Amino acid sequence: MSEETLIDILTGPVAALALCLMAIYGIGKWLATHLPKWVDRHLNQIDDIVKSHDQDRETYKESLGTITTSLKDLKGEVDVIKDDVKDIKRIVKDPK
Numbered sequence: 001m002s003e004e005t006l007i008d009i010l011t012g013p014v015a016a017l018a019l020c021l022m023a024i025y026g027i028g029k030w031l032a033t034h035l036p037k038w039v040d041r042h043l044n045q046i047d048d049i050v051k052s053h054d055q056d057r058e059t060y061k062e063s064l065g066t067i068t069t070s071l072k073d074l075k076g077e078v079d080v081i082k083d084d085v086k087d088i089k090r091i092v093k094d095p096k
């Protein structure tokens with residue numbers, strides 16, 4: 001092989017292909033070491049968000065339970081007032 005042929009091989013398409021393959025290998029190796037860490041960090045953030053939403057949901061359920069109890073008590077009081085108003089109306093219409 002002559003020097004000119006060797007220079008053509010080292011600076012031509014074969015060298016460009018070799019350089020591209022080495023770059024792809026290097027990028028792939030770098031991604032293989034770093035990508036799992038990023039994915040795990042992202043999944044942990046999602047887990048934290050889900051836990052936070054679970055806590056919020058529990059608080060919401062407790063609040064709904066309290067509101068439901070209050071409404072039941074209020075309904076009982078309103079029913080008593082309704083009966084009293086009916087009795088007053090009856091007395092006012094027929095004061096015997």
